[in-house]
Amino acid sequence: MDIHFRLATEGDLDSIVYMLADDVLGSKREKYEQPLPESYINAFHSIKSDPNNELIVACKEETVVGVQQLTFTPYLTHQGGWRATVEGVRTAASVRGQGVGSELIIWAINRAKQRGCHVIQLTTDKERSDALRFYERLGFEATHEGLKLKL
Template sequence: MTVCFRSAVAADLPVLIAMIAADSLAASREGAGDPDTPAIRAAFEAISADPNNDILVAERDGTVIGCLQLTFIPGLTYEGGTRAHIEAVRVAKHARGGGVGQKLVEEAISRARAKNCALVQLTTDRRREDAARFYERLGFAPSHIGMKLWLR
């Protein structure tokens, strides 16, 4: 079965939020996983309207089985190069282990190359050891220390 990639549409929100909330680390911060909150709808609309943002979905036989957010960030570093940032990579539980995650990240990398990005970056929680190994297998290097300042 072939996996296809496309930009998310509003009708995808329930399955996207369910995939995000199904993760043990995300469950505590994502609440009940209600895709119809005004904040989530506003965020989706802002992402969809921004040409430097995309929510990429992996679809097989008409069913969304994976997603990630891909953001292009113009910068002064790397000689004015754009960087691609990958966020919120998720694969539906029933579709894991079949290479969907790899194909999804490779599609994001392909889109970054098409935009002549200088690099692709992502972060993963230190507790996600399997995820770190997965990204390293795809060529990502643990080159920096990521830091966050929680504002809410």
């Protein structure tokens, strides 16, 4: 499949939020409606204005078929190294199983290398067993136990 990647624009938000909401877990926490809630627009502008955040879309021709957010964080650990965190990875239902997700993650790995990161990390919900297997096939290892506290 011929996919290209670029930074998301505000005009992509409708497609992005639709993908975020278009699964069992996302439908419980996202709010896809027209017009989009202002919170998504505000978040987009915050991401866009931060040089250590990138919202990346995968496109088939001009249609957005995938999305991911990359956050680059400096750390004192690992001798002051940088790490990349991948968040919000989604593909459109119409292209699932066609390699778009793999291409997104490979793109993210290469981008992290370009930015000089020593590690790339991500989390996936424990209910997403297929996603866990997907990330493991791409070389990710469950080396740490992650914890979250909802606020």
